[in-house]
Amino acid sequence: MSDEFDPNPPSAPPQPPARSGNASRGSRQTATYLSKRLTAAGLRPVSKYGQNFLIDLNLVELIARSAKIGPHDIVLEIGTGVGSLTSIMATQAGAILTVEIDQNLFQLASEELAPFPHVKMIQGDALKNKSTFRDDIMESIREAKSRLPEDSKFMLVANLPYNVATPIVSNLLHQDPPPDRIVVTIQKELGERMVAGPGSKDYGALSIWIQATCRAEIVRILPPTVFWPRPKVDSAIVRLDVDHERRNAIPDLKYFHQTVRALFFHRRKFLRSVVISAMKGRLEKPAIDEILGRLKHGETARAEELNLEQISELVEALRQAELANEST
Numbered sequence: 372m373s374d375e376f377d378p379n380p381p382s383a384p385p386q387p388p389a390r391s392g393n394a395s396r397g398s399r400q401t402a403t404y405l406s407k408r409l410t411a412a413g414l415r416p417v418s419k420y421g422q423n424f425l426i427d428l429n430l431v432e433l434i435a436r437s438a439k440i441g442p443h444d445i446v447l448e449i450g451t452g453v454g455s456l457t458s459i460m461a462t463q464a465g466a467i468l469t470v471e472i473d474q475n476l477f478q479l480a481s482e483e484l485a486p487f488p489h490v491k492m493i494q495g496d497a498l499k500n501k502s503t504f505r506d507d508i509m510e511s512i513r514e515a516k517s518r519l520p521e522d523s524k525f526m527l528v529a530n531l532p533y534n535v536a537t538p539i540v541s542n543l544l545h546q547d548p549p550p551d552r553i554v555v556t557i558q559k560e561l562g563e564r565m566v567a568g569p570g571s572k573d574y575g576a577l578s579i580w581i582q583a584t585c586r587a588e589i590v591r592i593l594p595p596t597v598f599w600p601r602p603k604v605d606s607a608i609v610r611l612d613v614d615h616e617r618r619n620a621i622p623d624l625k626y627f628h629q630t631v632r633a634l635f636f637h638r639r640k641f642l643r644s645v646v647i648s649a650m651k652g653r654l655e656k657p658a659i660d661e662i663l664g665r666l667k668h669g670e671t672a673r674a675e676e677l678n679l680e681q682i683s684e685l686v687e688a689l690r691q692a693e694l695a696n697e698s699t
């Protein structure tokens with residue numbers, strides 16, 4: 372583990388040191404082991420930080436395997452915990468940046484990750500406000516990328532704290548460099564919203580934002596019993612493969628994301644009234660009616676009935692109309 376972030380040279384990542392007795396891999400990842408480890412350090416899981424640890428090592432390995440981490444790849448992990456997933460990924464990745472908000476867990480994980488010079492740990496909140504990544508995180512990713520071969524991929528792989536999962540995933544898709552892949556454990560409902568299509572109750576702004584930039588799939592649904600302590604809800608491992616061509620085809624990501632959110636703000640209302648309120652002070656009603664008429668969205672259409680292509684077309688038409696307004 373390093374403060375300097377020392378990506379591996381393009382060779383195989385280091386293997387973990389041999390473990391013995393109770394610390395062998397099989398027995399390591401159990402509720403008993405984790406609770407003993409935390410108790411020995413005078414700690415208990417902190418619920419406000421979403422500290423529900425995966426206790427089934429096979430599932431921890433499934434997360435890492437689903438990410439298909441290569442020896443030149445850079446992994447960002449939000450929520451190091453005691454370093455269980457981190458240490459598995461450290462045997463696969465070219466560089467890992469792992470962020471942990473809890474000072475006590477940060478100390479514990481530092482011991483676990485000490486053998487890995489290509490793992491950099493950051494202590495603190497990954498988000499600088501409720502929705503944006505800390506600048507130094509992305510700066511470290513860019514720095515690591517510049518030191519690794521050009522074909523290295525950047526991915527977020529994490530068992531995310533559920534209360535900040537949406538801003539973390541949504542915001543990362545805005546960043547430079549964008550991730551190539553995201554594999555995360557999140558609340559099942561959130562995963563279902565990411566993959567939902569029109570006609571589903573889960574379909575909304577998040578579905579559009581994710582599917583406009585990624586190919587999304589649910590890898591596995593996880594019951595509460597595979598975590599310690601048990602959360603009240605089911606979880607899901609979700610994999611998002613960023614489609615750079617699709618993402619690059621969006622002319623203004625921020626405009627797209629914000630407008631889609633505004634369109635789905637009142638999902639049951641008719642599209643016309645939603646667009647009028649979203650564009651208040653920016654576009655006049657006749658311009659909006661012209662766009663809706665041209666795109667053949669009738670009087671009774673609702674945003675939730677439009678597919679990704681139709682929403683993208685509408686957002687782009689609104690953007691063009693705003694640009695035309697500004698230039699007159």
Ligand SMILES: C[S@@+](CC[C@H](N)C(=O)[O-])C[C@H]1O[C@@H](n2cnc3c(N)ncnc32)[C@H](O)[C@@H]1O
Pocket residue numbers: 420421422423424425449450451452453454455456457470471472473476495496497498529530531532533535
């Ligand atoms: C669900 S646990 C996962 C821990 C570990 N990766 C595992 O798989 O067992 C989430 C972790 O994220 C940390 N965390 C919560 N909010 C955070 C934030 N805003 N920034 C960084 N870490 C955070 C928690 O302290 C906790 O260790």
